[in-house]
Amino acid sequence: MPPDASKPTATVKDNREKMLERAMSRHHYSGDALIEVLHAAQELYGFLSIPLLQSIARKLRLPPSRVLGVATFYHFFSLAPKGEHFFQVCTGTACYVAGAQSLLDVLERRCCKSGGTSPDGKVSVQSARCIGSCGLAPAVIYDGKILARLTPEQLNAELDRIGVK
Amino acid sequence: MSVKTLVIDGKAVTGRAGETIFNVAWENGVRIPRLCHVGGLSDVGACRLCLVEIEGQRKLAAACLTPVEEGMVVHTSSERLKEHRRLILELLLAERNHVCAVCVMNGACELQDLAAELGVDHVRLRYRFPKLGVDTSHERFGQDQNRCILCTRCVRVCDEVEGAHTKDVFGRGSGSLIINDMGGPWGESDTCTSCGKCVQVCPTGALFSKGKSVAEMRKDRGFLKYIVTAREKREWIR
Ligand code: SF4
Ligand code: SF4
Ligand code: FES
Ligand code: FES
Numbered sequence: 536m537p538p539d540a541s542k543p544t545a546t547v548k549d550n551r552e553k554m555l556e557r558a559m560s561r562h563h564y565s566g567d568a569l570i571e572v573l574h575a576a577q578e579l580y581g582f583l584s585i586p587l588l589q590s591i592a593r594k595l596r597l598p599p600s601r602v603l604g605v606a607t608f609y610h611f612f613s614l615a616p617k618g619e620h621f622f623q624v625c626t627g628t629a630c631y632v633a634g635a636q637s638l639l640d641v642l643e644r645r646c647c648k649s650g651g652t653s654p655d656g657k658v659s660v661q662s663a664r665c666i667g668s669c670g671l672a673p674a675v676i677y678d679g680k681i682l683a684r685l686t687p688e689q690l691n692a693e694l695d696r697i698g699v700k
Numbered sequence: 701m702s703v704k705t706l707v708i709d710g711k712a713v714t715g716r717a718g719e720t721i722f723n724v725a726w727e728n729g730v731r732i733p734r735l736c737h738v739g740g741l742s743d744v745g746a747c748r749l750c751l752v753e754i755e756g757q758r759k760l761a762a763a764c765l766t767p768v769e770e771g772m773v774v775h776t777s778s779e780r781l782k783e784h785r786r787l788i789l790e791l792l793l794a795e796r797n798h799v800c801a802v803c804v805m806n807g808a809c810e811l812q813d814l815a816a817e818l819g820v821d822h823v824r825l826r827y828r829f830p831k832l833g834v835d836t837s838h839e840r841f842g843q844d845q846n847r848c849i850l851c852t853r854c855v856r857v858c859d860e861v862e863g864a865h866t867k868d869v870f871g872r873g874s875g876s877l878i879i880n881d882m883g884g885p886w887g888e889s890d891t892c893t894s895c896g897k898c899v900q901v902c903p904t905g906a907l908f909s910k911g912k913s914v915a916e917m918r919k920d921r922g923f924l925k926y927i928v929t930a931r932e933k934r935e936w937i938r
Contacts, residue, residue: 585882585883588882589882592882598859598864598865598866598868598881598891599881599882599891600865600866600867600868600879600880600881600882600883600891601865601868602882603868603870603879603881603882603883604868604869604870604879607870607871607872608869608871608872
């Protein structure tokens, strides 16, 4: 990502899996906690992909069709980000202190409100509570990859690059 | 076990405590219409065709979910109920594509039979004609969402009797779909045992055996009673 396009952001450690695991173990991997676990997963990933639901089904020892059924019953859950690109800004304490709000401001000014998708369908924006990568604050997950210590300048540059006005 | 005495359509009948109005009525020859209830499976009250009037109660009750009570006076086939049932059937017919003339279940479909029985000869609502998928990936069975009335019999039999829980309901409302596992093709399901129970209990042509052409598919629910009695009472009665 310009001006740091060479930075191998993809290799930054993604702790979301561990965070989700913790949420499940808090509920003793009980199938009854499916909704709580789906909430935690959506909070962490922004949406519930099929492979993510697969792994939740396996861990909670539930039939896959039930997990998908529950995930599609509630409007709160979504199976895919609506926009072409998806920014998730961590607003957990560490990221907030490190300036997450100014990143969210950029996205809200140029794209759409958090939780929404820009009118041209290009970008969806969401905030998340701590994604378990506080050392990288402020962290943003951009199309599934973690961007560490992001600045508003870098963010603006990336928005320019993908053609956001 | 305590016994309840009640009146159904003018007939004095008795039922066991906890038994539903639906079951007591049928045991006594009063055939309340139904589409989602099927003996041997849990009841969910999805179709509302079994609505009955209970004297002293303003709201109609789903007979398949309402336990009998001492002194109840139940009416199962007033004009008002018949009109409600006709409307429910029309809604079901308008919701998807029930073109009986080209359906494998023509002549043995529970939806078609009920519509005939209740005199639904035309549908006053606009047909929605959704274009839903047909899944023929399973080697022996097919699934046509266009003929599904979302009664969830297939979901329940697969979960409660076969124990596989391959099927469930995706989404909500009239756009719901019956899915297999994570929504992939039925033929790729790794939980389906190909037992065919769901096909046999499906009241319409939504689930069918492959190789049947128009009006050729016939279903047999006899197995359900056999299995459920065997499991619950350890008696194998054919
Ligand atoms: S064939 Fe048997 S296991 Fe497969 S979906 Fe139908 S009821 Fe379930
Ligand atoms: S596929 Fe058949 S049994 Fe299953 S919900 Fe639809 S109509 Fe009912
Ligand atoms: S606060 Fe943002 S990763 Fe922990
Ligand atoms: S049979 Fe009672 S609601 Fe369907």
